[in-house]
Amino acid sequence: MSENQQEQGELKRIIEALLFASDSPMSLQQLQAVFPELDAPRKQAIQQAIDSICLDYQSSAIELHQVASGWRFQVKVDMASWVARLFIQKPPKYSRALLETIAIIAYQQPVTRGDIEEIRGVSVSTYMIDTLLDREWVKVDGHKETPGRPALYVTTKQFLDYFNLASLDDMPALQELEALAIAGEMAI
């Protein structure tokens, strides 16, 4: 084994240990920052280590998965029904109202509360916005320069992490709007 290969093998084990030990997903940058400044591996080398780890776990019950804020080890989805038996508490269920609200923010961001109300055709409760802010799924990102300067909401990395997504581009595609072609004659 060449010295280089040995070094890469050691780096891989360190990255593996760090990713298992961390409470939250870690980005390449965060992984790099763990090393002494003068001795830090290049990001490319870290990425190589991650790719290699991914391969190692292919047939295992867990996988190294990339979400918005970085990489995390997680139990594979096909094991979910077994793992669920460990937990007594039922997972939270989200109301349609909440899911529609977060979907609007995710797809149309930045949006104001008024924009959300316009699309849903109903008023949006303060409770709902508070719940989303509290879960850190959305945050206020500036204000719209219209009367009242309403807050503009955007989704966060935590939102993507929660839904197992690496970026907004990974969200399910919105269906295309069918073109409106109303005949000149307006039949009743």
Place this chain on the structure above:
Amino acid sequence: MSENQQEQGELKRIIEALLFASDSPMSLQQLQAVFPELDAPRKQAIQQAIDSICLDYQSSAIELHQVASGWRFQVKVDMASWVARLFIQKPPKYSRALLETIAIIAYQQPVTRGDIEEIRGVSVSTYMIDTLLDREWVKVDGHKETPGRPALYVTTKQFLDYFNLASLDDMPALQELEALAIAGEMAI
């Protein structure tokens, strides 16, 4: 692959998933109890799966290790110094939600989780309560005599010590809070 081998392979993946998902070590008995009673593998088969997993992780950065209360995955000793660097680097930050929760417990004790939710206007996650219990800033002090007998939370001596307070009376008085209480806006 014989049917038996296939079954053993599947069992191994389930055991691996359970051990990674569990917060605490799991004994053979606990692992067995996860399966439906009539379909549970024998302990011997579970032990075989564990032995096989141990082998799989030989060259990895983590290992399956037996402690008094059962089996758990843990970081290998030679990786400890790297993980230590990770921990030194990342002092956690409490979320607004967590600070609000401790604030309510401090000023309104004893309170139930329901009380906290009512005052905050959003649901309170188990994780938050667990973090505060872990930190020993709050403890359960009896149960409320209402349906479900919810736990009543109070702050601890450690909480006062941390903030250098001799007693709860040393907390700054919040006049606004009193005003609101008189106005009956909040269920206090």
Place this chain on the structure above:
Amino acid sequence: MLSIPEEIPFRAIVDGKPYQELPKDLYIPPEALDVVLETFEGPLDLLLYLIRKQNLDILNIPILQITQQYMQYISIVGELKLELAAEYLLMAALLAEIKSRLLLPRKAEQIEGDEDDPRAVLIRRLQEYERIKNAAEALDELPRLERDIVVATIDTSIVKVQRPKAEVQFQDIVFALQGILKRADQLSHHVITKEPLSVKDRMNQIMKQLDVQPSLLFKMLFTYEEGRPGVVVAFLAILELSKAELVEITQAEPFSELSIRVKNKAKAERV
């Protein structure tokens, strides 16, 4: 604009005048009516339901038919004395407006673009809402933490370093509490502004205004701060009063301002 056809049962929303029987082409089973407001996320959702239930093409919905079904639906909900959200009334007004516009003869040269077709605006909103509704369903099916995804954890207690705990100043706690109090304050104001708008109350209010001043300009009866739901409620109240022959709507000349006048002072006392 004000000649709303008689068959639109606004009356039932206001005073719950009893129906002899349920409309036959209502697609919602009567026993399900008491849960409808929880079942539907709003007027757009209800309209989509009515359209999809009958396999109608969203791009070519028969406005008259859908309007009638919608009106029947909300009148029955109103009859069951359920608090009907202002948003539902707003949609009723919009449908009535579209219908009445379709009934009006159009000038030949007026070849309207889609944007001017009131149906086009409604259809666009329905399409956009349905898109989000489907997206929300797709989102709900993604694997997620707490339900399908469990993070793999390992024990790190062999690591000797004391993990630093979060540092908190007592000031942080005070700020957090002030944040809650501020929110609670806003919430209580919010409740006041959200007080349901009642057509009946508004009818009384208008009659009181007319007591002081027997003739008022149409536009003076609207409080724009109440937003669209408020405008709709005021509009419905005026229509109701007109229908009950308590007020009279007059116009001095074409396109001049409408004014509202007490029609029968004696009768007005009884409202």
